[in-house]
Amino acid sequence: MPRSATQDAYTPRPEHHFTFGLWTVGNPGRDPFGEATRPQIGAVEIVHKLAELGAYGVNLHDNDLIPRDASPAERDKIVKDFKAALQQTGLKVPMATTNLFGDPVFRDGAFTSVDAKVRRHALQKTMRSMDLGKELGAFTYVFWGGREGTETNASKDPQEAMKWFRDALNFLCEYSIAQGYDYKFALEPKPNEPRGDIFLPTIGHALALIYTLDHPEMVGLNPEVAHDTMAGLDFSHGVAQALEAGKLFHIDLNSQKPGRYDQDHRFGSEDPKAAFFLVKLLEDSKWSGMRHFDSHAYRTEDQQGVWDFAAGSMRTYLILKEKVAQFNADTQIQGLLADLGARGSKAGARFKFSNELAKTIQNEQFDLPAMRDHGYAYERLDQLTMEILFGVR
Ligand code: GCO
Ligand code: MN
Ligand code: MN
Numbered sequence: 001m002p003r004s005a006t007q008d009a010y011t012p013r014p015e016h017h018f019t020f021g022l023w024t025v026g027n028p029g030r031d032p033f034g035e036a037t038r039p040q041i042g043a044v045e046i047v048h049k050l051a052e053l054g055a056y057g058v059n060l061h062d063n064d065l066i067p068r069d070a071s072p073a074e075r076d077k078i079v080k081d082f083k084a085a086l087q088q089t090g091l092k093v094p095m096a097t098t099n100l101f102g103d104p105v106f107r108d109g110a111f112t113s114v115d116a117k118v119r120r121h122a123l124q125k126t127m128r129s130m131d132l133g134k135e136l137g138a139f140t141y142v143f144w145g146g147r148e149g150t151e152t153n154a155s156k157d158p159q160e161a162m163k164w165f166r167d168a169l170n171f172l173c174e175y176s177i178a179q180g181y182d183y184k185f186a187l188e189p190k191p192n193e194p195r196g197d198i199f200l201p202t203i204g205h206a207l208a209l210i211y212t213l214d215h216p217e218m219v220g221l222n223p224e225v226a227h228d229t230m231a232g233l234d235f236s237h238g239v240a241q242a243l244e245a246g247k248l249f250h251i252d253l254n255s256q257k258p259g260r261y262d263q264d265h266r267f268g269s270e271d272p273k274a275a276f277f278l279v280k281l282l283e284d285s286k287w288s289g290m291r292h293f294d295s296h297a298y299r300t301e302d303q304q305g306v307w308d309f310a311a312g313s314m315r316t317y318l319i320l321k322e323k324v325a326q327f328n329a330d331t332q333i334q335g336l337l338a339d340l341g342a343r344g345s346k347a348g349a350r351f352k353f354s355n356e357l358a359k360t361i362q363n364e365q366f367d368l369p370a371m372r373d374h375g376y377a378y379e380r381l382d383q384l385t386m387e388i389l390f391g392v393r
Pocket of ligand 2: 224226227262263264294
């Protein structure tokens with residue numbers, strides 16, 4: 001048993017639906033300035049360790065499991081061994097995706113490369129990877145367009161690139177339907193890295209594209225904490241907008257300091273307050289999706305550090321979930337929220353146009369001096385929230 005897997009109220013279990021990517025715990029610590037700092041952990045070993053730690057599933061890119069140049073016989077053997085490990089442990093593969101960024105052929109993008117042959121190859125690779133995902137039981141298919149973008153806008157017409165991107169998604173939706181795969185597609189926005197600028201940089205950009213597709217009902221979002229935080233945005237607001245639109249199909253949990261490279265740190269480690277409000281949003285709305293960690297251990301770590309990182313990610317989520325329950329049961333906090341409710345913050349307190357209501361509002365007399373004087377008590381509310389987070393309440 002790894003040293004971090006203590007048995008207490010925060011011990012993860014499969015029903016919590018925590019998942020990791022093969023590429024996350026499998027990250028060997030390579031970065032643009034230095035080589036790997038720990039050996040690559042094999043897929044079968046990852047499956048056994050994650051199951052031991054209480055995870056529900058493991059997700060993958062095609063090439064996390066099957067090396068690029070594997071022969072068909074090698075492929076079949078790798079898939080067979082991987083499936084046997086899943087069978088033995090009960091671990092699931094809820095999500096699959098394609099590596100459309102590692103091979104130099106994708107240096108100018110995959111679905112938005114100016115080279116039409118590259119765009120066709122990207123479709124071929126994705127269709128094969130969708131076949132693999134289905135073979136492993138995946139029902140969500142993620143599209144992270146890491147190389148879809150530019151360093152110089154002299155290179156391609158961004159309007160044309162949007163059309164290529166849309167064509168690819170339409171094509172692959174049809175492929176999923178034709179094969180009877182029943183996939184839900186989840187677009188993952190990111191502002192930059194590895195391209196200087198990436199197309200569909202935010203949740204809002206991706207959402208807007210979805211409604212122009214042939215099958216908007218098949219396509220939603222896979223937002224990531226780090227990516228919105230890099231852009232200086234409030235991640236919970238983006239996730240809320242996706243949720244409200246019924247478009248939160250998947251989520252990448254991790255942690256990030258604003259204004260940096262994509263750090264992909266352990267969930268909750270950089271901004272516990274933002275992580276708390278994210279967990280609150282997901283739990284209060286009873287969102288049924290997978291709690292996926294797209295993050296990796298610090299480069300300083302050896303293999304034990306990787307398992308400490310994985311256990312810590314799940315543990316932090318469960319600790320924050322308990323804090324959410326505490327917030328929701330706190331009489332002082334609920335009293336302050338009831339005051340806001342009485343002022344009209346309750347769900348459903350909305351205005352819908354009718355001629356009659358328009359007339360009423362036109363003739364309404366407002367006590368503006370009193371309204372101007374009335375504070376909101378958010379200082380008290382936030383301090384009480386912080387005291388819950390600090391553990392003194
Ligand atoms: C990143 C991305 C990736 C994607 C992954 C799945 O670190 O920049 O988040 O990790 O999530 O490739 O598509
Ligand atoms: Mn990331
Ligand atoms: Mn991600």
